[in-house]
Amino acid sequence: MRVFVTGATGFIGSAVVRELLDAGHRVTGLARSDTAAAALTAAGVDVHRGDLDDPGSLREGAAGADGVVHLGFVHDFSDFAGACATDLRAIETIGAALEGTGRPLVMASGTTGLAQGTVGTEEDTVPPNSFGMVRARSENTAVALAGRGVRASAVRFPPTVHGRGDHGVLAGLIAIARQKGFSAHIGDGTNRWPSVHRSDAARLVRLALESAPAGTRLHAVDDEAVPFHAVAAVLGRHLDLPVRGVSPDEAVAHFGWLGNVAGLDVPASSALTRKWLGWEPTGPGLIEDLDEGHYFAG
Known part of the structure; x- marks a missing residue:
């Protein structure tokens, strides 16, 4: 084709x-x-x-x-x-x-x-x-x-969407954590993101x-549903920084444009996609990929 x-x-x-x-x-x-x-x-x-x-x-x-x-x-x-x-x-x-x-x-x-x-x-x-x-x-x-x-x-x-060479959301969160001196989540960080x-x-x-x-x-x-506090915890561990919450009112000041999405609770399923197309993910999950360490090199 x-x-x-x-x-x-x-x-x-x-x-x-x-x-x-x-x-x-x-x-x-x-x-x-x-x-x-x-x-x-x-x-x-x-x-x-x-x-x-x-x-x-x-x-x-x-x-x-x-x-x-x-x-x-x-x-x-x-x-x-x-x-x-x-x-x-x-x-x-x-x-x-x-x-x-x-x-x-x-x-x-x-x-x-x-x-x-x-x-x-x-x-x-x-x-x-x-x-x-x-x-x-x-x-x-x-x-x-x-x-x-x-x-x-x-x-x-x-x-x-994560992996080697990613300069998007995760790279942005890492840069913010380094700049601010701590890895943050909004509120208790129980809001969930798919990946x-x-x-x-x-x-x-x-x-x-x-x-x-x-x-x-x-x-x-x-x-389907990675708690944001789990991501913040991995970032804090690899960057050797404390992890703590910021209030919703502080979100934009802390995260910049990411503050508008960092607190979203938007889990999602792919059950129908897998059924319709026979698609089965084989790559590492988000936390596993972060723990490989390549996001923190350099």
């Missing part, structure tokens, strides 16, 4: 690219810079120059492919609504290029927008009028493409591309 991938040089995207190549697919990656183009070429990927804000390049890349994996996202949390609007336009553009072809589109979404305090499933949707709807519009738009002749599916990633290893997430994306039914929402979740 000829697969067009946006976000192909990212932490998850680069793992997806390797997974696709190893499975015998031919991959073309969207590149907005010379650096990204060089990285794709080195990985054995064809280069398609363009940008998420360039509908012409997205349309051309999608139209020339047998399937599309859309992982690109503008990670500008100072204008999250603007980043989500760009994502929505990208989905609409790609969807229009694939309409009526029956070809697959796999897009990246998240579990954090689901209702708090209960174990979210693939059949749950983001509550209307919630903040999570800002991002969920892209997911809903993609899934609706099933009614327009596109085999579209949404892979919901947890807040922690998945990068290799397992990449394999699920491939499986979704190859065989997910149209209109499917999938959960890239291994650990």
Whole structure:
């Protein structure tokens, strides 16, 4: 299969690219810079120059492919609504290029927008009028493409996709702990996060591309419910720092932009995903991966 991938040089995207190549697919990656183009070429990927804000390049890349994996996202949390609007336009553009072809589109979404305090499933949707709807519009738009002749599916990633080379949430928490002199959780830290290893997430994306039914929402979740205080404890142990709670009112001052998500209680299940696609995670769990120590090197 000829697969067009946006976000192909990212932490998850680069793992997806390797997974696709190893499975015998031919991959073309969207590149907005010379650096990204060089990285794709080195990985054995064809280069398609363009940008998420360039509908012409997205349309051309999608139209020339047998399937599309859309992982690109503008990670500008100072204008999250603007980043989500760009994502929505990208989905609409790609969807229009694939309409009526029956070809697959796999897009990246998240579990954090689901209702708090209960174990979210693939059949749950983001509550209307919630903040999570800002991002969920892209997911809903993609899934609706099933009614327009596109085999579209949404892979919901947890807040922690972990593994070597991760510069995301966990790396941010480690940097904050080092700066503040202690590893923190909010309140008693009993709020729960799901997680998945990068290799397992990449394999699920491939499986979704190859065989997910149209209109499917999938959960890239291994650990369903890791208490945040357990993560804080591992960080404190490896950094030789004390562990203590901060109040919800102190969360943003302590964690910065992560303060808006560090206190979320959003466990999630992947039981239906495993049933539908035969996906079984094999990578280390979150605590095990942290305990390997690579997050704390350097």
